[in-house]
Amino acid sequence: MTGVLLAAHAVRKAFGRTEALRGATLSIGDGEVVAVTGPSGSGKSTLLMCLAGVLRPEAGRVEYGGRRLDELSERDRTRLRRREFGLVLQFGQLVPELTAAQNVALPLLFERHERAAAMRSALAWLERLGADDVASARPGELSGGEAQRVAIARALVTGPRVIFADEPTGALDTVSGDRVLNALLTAARASYASVVLVTHDNRVAAHADREIVLRDGVVEPVASPAAATP
C-alpha cells in the first residue's frame, strides 16, 4: 500500500436510536482495493456513505487526501464527490429516461464538458466495459449485468481517484456478477483508482487487496487474502 488516501477515525453514525457505526476506524491506500464485509446490519453501507461524503458522521473524522471531509459544507462535499469519487450501487440506479450513453455522459455534463466530447468519452467507456452495443438503450431495456456495466462506466467517466461500490454484484447471478466485478476492478486498476467494495459475499471480497470486517458498527481487521494464501 502506498500513502493513505482515505481514512476514517472513530466514526459514529446513528439513525434515530439505532447506532449504525460505533467508532469505525480504517484507512485506504492510494490505488488499493479494499473489501468491507460483515453481516447484514453491521453498518457496511453506512460506512461507505460516510467515506464517500454522502452522509456526515456525528462523531469522529473522515479524511481524504489530508482534508477533513466531515468538516466540508454540503456544497463542497457534493463537488468533491462529482470530481474525485465514483459510486456504483446494487441496483445500478441509472436515470430511467436517459439512454445508457447519456447516463454515462451525465457527470461530465454537470462538469460543464461540451456535449459532443462528453458523449465521445461516454461511448469510449462503454466500449471499454463491453457495453457499447447497448449505448442507445434505456435502463429498462438492459439486463442486470448490462445496467451494472453502464453504472460502472458512469462512475469511472470523470476519472475518479476513489470508487465506492455498494454490493455491485448483489442483484446479479454468479456469472454476470463475476463479469461485472472483473470489469470494475480491471478498469479501476487501469485508472489507478482506489476501490472501497462493500459486499457480504466472500467470493467477491477475495478479489480485493485487503478485507475489512465490520461487526456491530466497529471494524475488525483481518489478514489480507493474499497473505493468507501459502
Added chain:
Amino acid sequence: MIRVGVTLTRAGGWPRMLLVGGCTAVVTGLLLVVVAILRLPAEPAERLFALVGEPGLRGGTTFATAMLCVPALLLLYQAVRLGTAARERRLAALRLAGATPGDVRALGAVEVALPASVGSVAGIGVYGLLRLVLGGELAEVRLVPTSVAPAWWQMLIVVVGVTGLGVAVGLLASRRVVVTPLGVTRREAPPPPRPWGALLLAVAAGGFATLRTGVPRQVAYAIVFAAIAVTVLGIVSLAPWIAYRSARYVLNRTASPTLTLAASRIVAEPRPVARAAAAVGGIALVAGGAGTTATPALQQTDDPFYLVSYLLVAAVLLVALVMVVGTLAVHAAESLLDRKRSIAALAALGTSVQEMERAQFAEIALAALPVAAAGALLGTIALGGLGFVTPLSAAVQLLTLALTLGLVWLAIELAVRATRPWVRRATSVENLRTA
C-alpha cells in the same frame, strides 16, 4: 367493502384527501353559482353587475364561471395520482389477500368517492361564502345573486354529479394500471403524442370564420362561446404534443445536464407534465384574447363597465393560475417520489439539490411555457381576426404575452419551491438501498 375503502382512503394520507375534497368543493361552489345565475329572472330583484344582471351577458358569465372548473378538475386529476406507488402496493396486497380485479377497481373508486363526496357537500359552503363575499352588502361589484338560490334538488344534482365526476377522474387517472397479487404493472406506454388537438383548433377557426358571414346576434354569441370552448379543448389536447416537441428539440441540442434530465423525462413520458401544464394554455388563451380586445374596448367609451369587466377577467385568470400552481406542485412532488431511486443516486454521485430543483423547474417550464405561448398566440389570433388589432392594441398584446409568460414562470417557480421538501426526501440515502 366501504370499511376497507375508508381504511385505504385514510392510508392515502391527509394531503390527498384534502386536495380531492378541496377541488370538488371549488367545482361544486362554482357550479352552484352558475345555477343561481341561470335562475335569475330577466329583471333581478337586486342590483347586480351588468355581466350578471343583464340577460344578454349572462350566457358569457356562466360560461366563464363553468370554464373556471377546468383548472380545478386538472388539479383533482393530479391529486388523485398523489401517493400512487404506495397505494398500488396496498392494492396489490389486497389482491394477494383474495380481492378480485373488480374489488380493486371498486376500492379505487371508494378511495376517491369518500373525499369527493365530503368535498362536494362542503362546496355548498363554498357557494355560501362566494354569495356572501361577491353578492352581499360588502361587495362593491355584485357578481353572485342573493335574491335567488339553487333549489334543493338542483343542489343535490350538482353534489352527486360532482362526486361522480371526481370518481370518473379517479378511474381515468388509474386506467393504465393493472393490479396483480404480485404487484402492479402498467399497460404498454402509449406512442408519442400526435397533434390531433389541431383538428379542434381548425373546427374553432371555422366557427370564428362563420361570424364574418353575418349570422344573427344570438347565433353569433353561441358560436363564439362554442368556438372558445373548442379552442380551450384544442390547446389542452395539444399540450402533450407541444411539450413532447419542445423537449425533443431541446434534448437534441443542449449540453446542460439539468435540461438533458428534464427534456429526457418529458420525451419518455410527455403526458403527465403536459396534463399538469394544460390549464396554463387555457389561461394564456383567455389572456391573449382579453389583451387583444381590451385596448379598443377601453378606448371607445368611458363606461367603467369595460374596465371592471377586464379587471374581473384578470382576477379570474389569477385565481386559475393559483390553482395551476397547485397542479404543477402536485405533479412535481409525485414525479420526485416516482424517481427517488435515480435522484438519490444522482445526489450521491455529486449532483446538488439546487441542480435537481433546476431540472424540476426545467421539466415543467419546457412543457408549460410553449403551451402558454401557443395559448396566448391563439387567443390573440382568434380575436385579432375579428378586426380588433390597432397599433396600440398590438403593443398591449405584446405586453399581455410577456406578462402571461412571466406569471407562468412565477407559477412554476412557486410550484418548485413548494416541492423542496420532496426534493430533500428524494435525495435521501435510504432510497439507494431499495430495488
